[in-house]
Amino acid sequence: MQPLYPDIKPYACHALAVDDTHTLHVEESGTPDGLPALFVHGGPGAGCDASSRCYFDPTLYRIVTFDQRGCGRSTPFASLENNSTWHLVEDMERIREQLGIDKWLLFGGSWGSTLALAYAQKHPDRVLGLVLRGIFLCRPQEFHWFYQEGASRLFPDYWQDYLAPIPPAERGELMQAYYRRLTGEDQIAQMQAAKAWAGWEGRTATLRPNHEVVERFHERALSIARIECHYFVNDAFLEPNQLLRDMERIAHLPGIIVHGRYDVICPLDNAWALHQAWPNSELQIIRDAGHSAGEPGIVDALVRATDAMARRLLRLPNGGDA
Template sequence: MQTLHPEIKPYARHELAVEAPHVLYVDESGSPGGLPVLFVHGGPGGGCDALSRRFFDPNLYRIITFDQRGCGRSTPHASLENNTTAHLIADMQRIREYLGIDKWVLFGGSWGSTLSLAYAQAYPENVHALILRGIFLCRPQELSWFYQEGASRLFPDYWQDFIAPIPPEERGDLMQAYYKRLTGTDQIAQMYAAKAWSCWEGRTATLRPSHDVVEHFADIHRALAMARIECHYFVNQSFLEPNQLLRDVHKIAHLPGIIVHGRYDVICPLENAWQLHEAWPGSELQIIREAGHSATEPGICDALVRAANDIAHRLLDLSPEDA
């Protein structure tokens, strides 16, 4: 079983101004001359942390992490202004150009898989390969499953806590009801809704209950950005055309990709990964037994570290012992 690489600190940090009012936090770690990889975090609204760098061998990779608009260390916090999928794709291009990178590997989980696919389909010439986890295609049936009816049947106890901020008469459209509160002027109602929204995700993210994962999602600073930005994206169909990511998969058919997905992923069901793999000739699908959605679960973590080593081996033409 592969484990995460040791914790490392960035060798460079950047504050990159993009379209007002946003300033992005970007950092670089690992080897300055290594294979560039962009860690694309989830949410939207999740942000990066020290764990984000540890899936990659720092001797082989130039590791770039960034906090998307409105979250993590980017500013302003939890802002929805000028915050769409097209803006985030443009930000990734801006980062690539700012850092002088021709091509990079994209590494994204959950919403990070969504954004990585959308970017790669827009700019396939700038992508070496993709490593994706917990595939989220942002289709209406996926959002309905997790935020209206479906996952609720597997976790009825957690579901009661999720719907608690919403009066019974508004529960026919929970995303719109949450959006009203998360964008309203009542700060107490906003915080209550944000924590309930984020904790629902944290409590269902792992196959086995994880106190650390739940606490991560329950942090109110993080929860506010995640809940507001996720809800903003989801009520707007993630600013994607219907079935866009599967429809346009032919644009990346030539690119290699490794898809890692937990068999018991409740947040993003395995069907998503299966359908993407079926449509993408260059992809390899690894279904992880005894795992849910979280990248921190042992089987998922093992597969992701191995995938990063495998991609480095292929692209840098290393011997198995070196990779």
């Protein structure tokens, strides 16, 4: 198994004001004149951490990480104001321009795969290729599966804890019931809902129980729950089936898709449908893995994928034009 690259420290940090409300935390790591790559974190609302930099060979890549609106070290924390998919897409473009990058590789998992696809389809001429993990197409059936009925049948014990903050009379529309509490004035009810929402996701993220993963979700519970629920009750601000519909815009770009066979949060049919709509993609189904980017088989596949993309793109003329 290929492990993560060793921990490195960023060589530059930026506070980028993208509007009158939001300021993004942006970091650069690796080699300043290396192949530019943008790490697009999940959630939405999860933020980046030190491991976000470690999927890339730091001698080959100029690694850019950023905390999306409302999470991590971006401010204001857990804010829903001016926070949508298309705000984030334009934030990514603003970062690219600010850092003087012509084109870059996109690396995203879970919600990060959603956002990476949305950005690539909006700005295909700025993308060299994509490495995507735990594909999340944000269709109504995905939201229903995980937050209303479906995954509940695989984890009925964990599901009871997810249901606990919501009275039986409101359980017919669970996302809406959560949204009322996560955006309400009662801070105790808000935190109870946030911990239940994030705990459900953390406990189902790995094939085998992983206390550290659950703890990370609990530590970020408020931003994850508020921002995810805000996005999901609004269908992620996407038109029906938009990401698959618009794949022709990026059909020419190379892509590597990594997906756990037993991913309960984002079932494998997401990745399968994307691969079928993307002739220039390679799909790697990881036999002994669920959803988390930290599972050994997923780590192995992702590190090998970024290595392969570096070899492919750095061999091309004109700085890797795709």
